[in-house]
Amino acid sequence: MKIDVLFQGFPGTITRGYMSWSSIVYVESGGHKILFDTGGMSEHTQLPKVFKARGLSMDDIDMLVLSHFHHDHVMNYEYFPKARILLHEKEAAWVLSDPDDWPIPKYLFPVVEKTGRLELIAKDEEIAPGVTTLHSPGHTPGCMSLVARGADRPVTVLAGDAIKNLTELATGEVAMSHDNAVSAQTIRKIRDIAAIVIPGHDRTLKIEADEIVAVTALHEVITVPAGVVYPDKPAQFDLAIEPTRLKIR
Ligand SMILES: [Zn+2]
16 A cells, blocks of 8 residues: 655645645555545646656546545546546535535536546445545535555544644644534544544644654745846745644643
8 A cells, every 4th residue: 555645735824815735645555546635726737747756647546535525625636537536425415505615616516526427425435455435524514534554554544624734633623614523523533543644734643642743844835936036036935844743632
């Protein structure tokens, strides 16, 4: 089994609103090539480059697992013409109920449905050897995570926005959730089974006895064209967060 974080989420907000930089994770097991979440429009140009850099083919992806139907997780499905598209049944029902939930791109749902490749998951199931879906409600009613169990690795949960960042995993307190109490239950459930958590908008997290440890760093660069800041070269601004740790509450 292989798990590779193609894009690491970023937990920030900016003066303009939400940054919406989410995680996109590649999972390979038993001949299946799975992409967990497909990012937002801001990853549209980078996604093919990241695949190419890793020697992966987008045509080979046989499953897209959408953690939930928010705009920063469900775009770019058109790059993967052969993939089944898995979404939790409760998320589909939530989207179709026309909820007051601004991050849902409601126009997109019928388009994805029209591919004929959308499959709704009704209960947790093994989709590849050692890779099981986990209904993880709270952030939205139909959030779905993936649990990866292999002899060669600690139990790893790809959480999506069921757990957006280090703070949420450590405290059980969430922001921007449809139901905070249900989110807290889901986070406890994931904390009980996972050794590693890949959250929707942060670094890879390790659960230790009484602490959550972010084991990776975050580094993004904002580039401004030459002439705007410096007369003859582009300006680059670093956004970096080093590995940190936080006590579990
Ligand atoms: Zn998100």
